[in-house]
Amino acid sequence: MGHIVIQNVCQAYRNRRHHTREGDDPAIGYGDCIQVLDNVDLEFADGEMVCILGPSGCGKSTLLRIMAGFEPATGGTVSIDGKQVKRPGSDHIFVFQHNGLLPWMTVWENVGLGLRHMQAPQARAEKISEHIEMVELEGFEHHYPHQLSGGMQRRAELARALAVNPDILIMDEPFSGLDFLTHMKMREEVVNMHEFIGKTTIVVTHDIDDALIMGDRIVVMSERPARVKMNRTLDFSRPRDFQKDPALNKLRSEIFLMLGVAYAV
Amino acid sequence: MNAITASESTAQRILRHAVIPCLAFVLLLVVWDLLARFSGWSRQVFPGPLQVFMSLGELMLNGTLLQHTVASLFRVTAGFYLAVILGLPLGILLGRLRMARALLNPIIQFLRPISPLAWIPLSMLWFGIGDKPAVFLIFLSSFFPLVVSTTITVSAINPVFFQVAANFNFTRWEVITKIVIPAMIPGTITALRISVTIAWLVVVAAEMIAVQSGLGYLILDSRNALRMDYVMNGMIVIGLIGLLLDAIMRRLGRIESAGWYRNG
Ligand SMILES: Nc1ncnc2c1ncn2[C@@H]1O[C@H](COP(=O)(O)OP(=O)(O)OP(=O)(O)O)[C@@H](O)[C@H]1O
Numbered sequence: 001m002g003h004i005v006i007q008n009v010c011q012a013y014r015n016r017r018h019h020t021r022e023g024d025d026p027a028i029g030y031g032d033c034i035q036v037l038d039n040v041d042l043e044f045a046d047g048e049m050v051c052i053l054g055p056s057g058c059g060k061s062t063l064l065r066i067m068a069g070f071e072p073a074t075g076g077t078v079s080i081d082g083k084q085v086k087r088p089g090s091d092h093i094f095v096f097q098h099n100g101l102l103p104w105m106t107v108w109e110n111v112g113l114g115l116r117h118m119q120a121p122q123a124r125a126e127k128i129s130e131h132i133e134m135v136e137l138e139g140f141e142h143h144y145p146h147q148l149s150g151g152m153q154r155r156a157e158l159a160r161a162l163a164v165n166p167d168i169l170i171m172d173e174p175f176s177g178l179d180f181l182t183h184m185k186m187r188e189e190v191v192n193m194h195e196f197i198g199k200t201t202i203v204v205t206h207d208i209d210d211a212l213i214m215g216d217r218i219v220v221m222s223e224r225p226a227r228v229k230m231n232r233t234l235d236f237s238r239p240r241d242f243q244k245d246p247a248l249n250k251l252r253s254e255i256f257l258m259l260g261v262a263y264a265v
Numbered sequence: 266m267n268a269i270t271a272s273e274s275t276a277q278r279i280l281r282h283a284v285i286p287c288l289a290f291v292l293l294l295v296v297w298d299l300l301a302r303f304s305g306w307s308r309q310v311f312p313g314p315l316q317v318f319m320s321l322g323e324l325m326l327n328g329t330l331l332q333h334t335v336a337s338l339f340r341v342t343a344g345f346y347l348a349v350i351l352g353l354p355l356g357i358l359l360g361r362l363r364m365a366r367a368l369l370n371p372i373i374q375f376l377r378p379i380s381p382l383a384w385i386p387l388s389m390l391w392f393g394i395g396d397k398p399a400v401f402l403i404f405l406s407s408f409f410p411l412v413v414s415t416t417i418t419v420s421a422i423n424p425v426f427f428q429v430a431a432n433f434n435f436t437r438w439e440v441i442t443k444i445v446i447p448a449m450i451p452g453t454i455t456a457l458r459i460s461v462t463i464a465w466l467v468v469v470a471a472e473m474i475a476v477q478s479g480l481g482y483l484i485l486d487s488r489n490a491l492r493m494d495y496v497m498n499g500m501i502v503i504g505l506i507g508l509l510l511d512a513i514m515r516r517l518g519r520i521e522s523a524g525w526y527r528n529g
């Protein structure tokens with residue numbers, strides 16, 4: 001299950017200073033601090049595909065890191081199925097923006113990372129190759145990450161994440177740095193994957209079209225400190241095409257405006 | 266192999282890797298011979314190459330050279346292994362735990378710039394005469410560089426790898442064996458290469474004081490006997506073995522570089 005509740009999450013980082021000053025927030029300690037997340041309140045249903053948009057540097061990755069349990073928030077809580085997230089774990093897997101594969105392990109070993117404790121080697125091998133097939137990397141089992149293209153690396157990382165059968169997948173800009181066609185294919189794969197296994201999937205993206213095509217829910221964040229500016233469920237049928245669907249196209253212009261771009265087509 | 270050497274023909278490669286270095290050695294011999302002839306020093310004080318090679322043959326045949334070389338190599342190996350066995354784990358600990366670093370780093374930084382040679386008097390008092398003080402000095406000479414460079418290597422490991430480890434519920438032990446050790450291999454090989462060179466420098470000095478064998482002792486003893494040709498033999502063997510040690514370490518680096526980080 002992957003029902004997520006994000007309650008009043010705040011995050012601030014301090015630029016270290018070695019003496020206190022009036023007005024310092026005791027919760028953060030001393031030093032000038034920069035407020036990154038400001039009372040973020042969100043709730044995602046189990047199996048939802050959530051796309052998060054927002055200006056660069058607003059705190060999207062920060063929110064994801066808190067959800068993954070990589071860092072504590074200065075305020076508020078994140079809970080999964082009623083249990084507060086305190087540390088990382090294999091029930092909520094983070095898919096990294098860059099180079100999340102371990103470079104000294106082959107594709108096979110990387111995909112098997114989360115299956116280390118499986119007793120039967122036969123079953124383990126089957127599960128690994130099943131997931132390698134799922135992302136169409138057959139024949140590359142014994143390649144190292146640096147021998148793969150950028151898109152293949154992302155697919156291998158996706159296979160590694162899916163192999164542990166997590167309740168939640170957290171993806172930080174999974175398509176950034178890919179060429180246009182690979183981007184399209186990868187997006188299709190993620191959508192298919194989501195339709196097939198139905199895990200709660202949270203995707204941060206810079207691409208509004210990604211969000212419109214993939215999302216069951218779109219969240220738009222404000223400039224830093226990030227607040228939730230828009231939180232809307234999308235019940236457009238798939239496959240979606242905003243050029244043919246006026247309602248979808250209207251939403252698109254709305255989001256463009258919200259992100260500070262006057263978009264008129 | 267990079268693009269430039271790949272475009273080189275075989276003949277050019279042989280020229281660059283074999284012919285030119287050999288020419289350099291021939292040139293060295295000629296200069297040496299000329300200097301020995303015309304420097305004005307006697308043959309006793311400044312022997313020429315021919316004389317030195319004759320006595321090299323002599324020392325090789327009667328086994329003296331082998332015996333001293335083995336003695337030196339034994340001490341370097343013992344001291345160096347000791348430094349690796351203790352230094353790498355300590356470096357990993359310091360690289361991983363900020364508290365340990367805060368505790369031990371000042372001490373290490375204070376001890377590190379003290380030349381191993383400054384430890385000679387204490388090591389002789391503590392360990393007496395024989396292999397032990399020499400091994401101790403070699404240990405000191407490699408230990409601190411190894412600890413410091415391992416600490417730096419480990420603390421510079423990409424934090425994403427540790428997040429991946431946490432995400433997949435790695436135990437502390439798995440973090441060490443599956444993340445830290447593989448990630449530190451390239452940096453560690455460089456560190457080993459540098460510190461074995463230092464160890465080899467120090468063994469010769471150590472053998473001049475505490476022991477009755479080894480290449481350092483050969484040099485000192487020959488000086489006392491005014492046999493400068495033997496002194497030079499000792500120097501030549503030291504140089505050759507230094508080359509050999511470096512080549513072994515480089516080979517070690519090359520075996521590893523067949524793996525993952527070759528293009529990384
Ligand atoms: N560990 C940290 N210490 C101090 N400041 C930080 C830290 N991590 C992030 N920040 C700051 O928090 C802000 C938000 O960073 P974050 O990476 O979450 O942005 P983002 O929305 O993911 O941006 P992008 O779209 O460019 O990836 C930035 O201004 C950054 O400088």
Ligand SMILES: [Mg+2]
Nearest residue numbers: 060061062172
């Ligand atoms: Mg980011």
